[in-house]
Amino acid sequence: DQQVKQNSPSLSVQEGRISILNCDYTNSMFDYFLWYKKYPAEGPTFLISISSIKDKNEDGRFTVFLNKSAKHLSLHIVPSQPGDSAVYFCAASFTGTYKYIFGTGTRLKVLA
Amino acid sequence: GAVVSQHPSWVICKSGTSVKIECRSLDFQATTMFWYRQFPKQSLMLMATSNEGSKATYEQGVEKDKFLINHASLTLSTLTVTSAHPEDSSFYICSARVTGTSSYNEQFFGPGTRLTVL
Numbered sequence: 663d664q665q666v667k668q669n670s671p672s673l674s675v676q677e678g679r680i681s682i683l684n685c686d687y688t689n690s691m692f693d694y695f696l697w698y699k700k701y702p703a704e705g706p707t708f709l710i711s712i713s714s715i716k717d718k719n720e721d722g723r724f725t726v727f728l729n730k731s732a733k734h735l736s737l738h739i740v741p742s743q744p745g746d747s748a749v750y751f752c753a754a755s756f757t758g759t760y761k762y763i764f765g766t767g768t769r770l771k772v773l774a
Numbered sequence: 775g776a777v778v779s780q781h782p783s784w785v786i787c788k789s790g791t792s793v794k795i796e797c798r799s800l801d802f803q804a805t806t807m808f809w810y811r812q813f814p815k816q817s818l819m820l821m822a823t824s825n826e827g828s829k830a831t832y833e834q835g836v837e838k839d840k841f842l843i844n845h846a847s848l849t850l851s852t853l854t855v856t857s858a859h860p861e862d863s864s865f866y867i868c869s870a871r872v873t874g875t876s877s878y879n880e881q882f883f884g885p886g887t888r889l890t891v892l
Contacts (some may be wrong), residue, residue, distance in 0.1 A: 664817075679861075688850075696879070698883075703865070703885075703886060703888065704885050705778070705780075705867050705883035705884050705885045705886050706867075706883045707883070708879060708882075710880075716850075723858060724883055749818065751817065759823075760806065760871055760881060761808065761820055761823060762808070762818075762869075762881075763820065763822065764810075764817045764818040764819075765817060766817045766824070767815075767816075767817060769804065
């Protein structure tokens, strides 16, 4: 069963606008969440993360929000740039294991 | 920044042969490395956790006799796909955790290896 889901397989956004990528999880034991960006035939690159004790973390244009009661997190990119076009994966982890359970991915296309 | 390499970047082999994929941490030591596989347009699925000097821990449903993992040093883990078949064709990605850190963020991914079994 897919413990981490990204229900939108794709998203198109105009340059300069906000991109919002969503992620849902089922296991309440997850206590750390990460977002990765991935290009075809390359490994994922880290973007931003959040601990379950927080509900928001911000780094430049990227902000991650965590709603534990809803088991939902989102990544906001503002303003969106054409170079942000890629597949975005959310990942969840358990304390001490450092194993990542990845979501299904959302392909973001930022239109110039 | 921390760099993880994989070799080869792509490989084509005949059905029934074995293929070895290397994962190296180039500028840091990694006691723990992870192996993932990704099917086209799908998620990265964790296959196993590789710990230096000990046996790998495999995820449920992953055949340990088919996917042999060896983590002989703090900078190298290898994944050997034994008796490969076309259904093993996939994109294999490793990641490495910086030794001694408790941070979740100190894990870095390799560029991946595309395996095609004919």
